[in-house]
Amino acid sequence: QVQLVESGGGLVQSGGSLRLSCEASGDTLTIYAMAWFRQAPGKEREFVAVINWSGGSTTYADSVKGRFTISRDRTKNTLYLQMNSLKPEDTAVYYCAARRVQRGYDYWGQGTQVTVSS
Numbered sequence: 001q002v003q004l005v006e007s008g009g010g011l012v013q014s015g016g017s018l019r020l021s022c023e024a025s026g027d028t029l030t031i032y033a034m035a036w037f038r039q040a041p042g043k044e045r046e047f048v049a050v051i052n053w054s055g056g057s058t059t060y061a062d063s064v065k066g067r068f069t070i071s072r073d074r075t076k077n078t079l080y081l082q083m084n085s086l087k088p089e090d091t092a093v094y095y096c097a098a099r100r101v102q103r104g105y106d107y108w109g110q111g112t113q114v115t116v117s118s
Helices: none
Strands: 002-007 010-013 018-026 033-039 046-052 058-060 068-073 078-083 092-099 105-108 112-117
Touching (some): 018 033, 018 112, 046 068
Antiparallel strands (some): 002 018, 046 058, 092 105, 092 112
């Protein structure tokens, strides 16, 4: 089992920045990749970014490419999402998730609210 705890959400003005963190605990040696998803009110959960836990390769949704950066610190078992040039449409609950090799995202955090005011 892997436990995930997010932090760092809040209220920010359009154009501002926030950094989200997600600390993993438990059976972290089984983690293959970690990702950020988000869910806005009335919308389905959507993919934001993913990072390969060992190699560090990354993939981003087109909507955040060039503005968000996903990274990890394996010594701290912590995932990050640096969000710059935030827009009101980035307002959502942000979730981190972890997956094992050949498995889906089995582990999810509780979510952290990000609100961007115009």
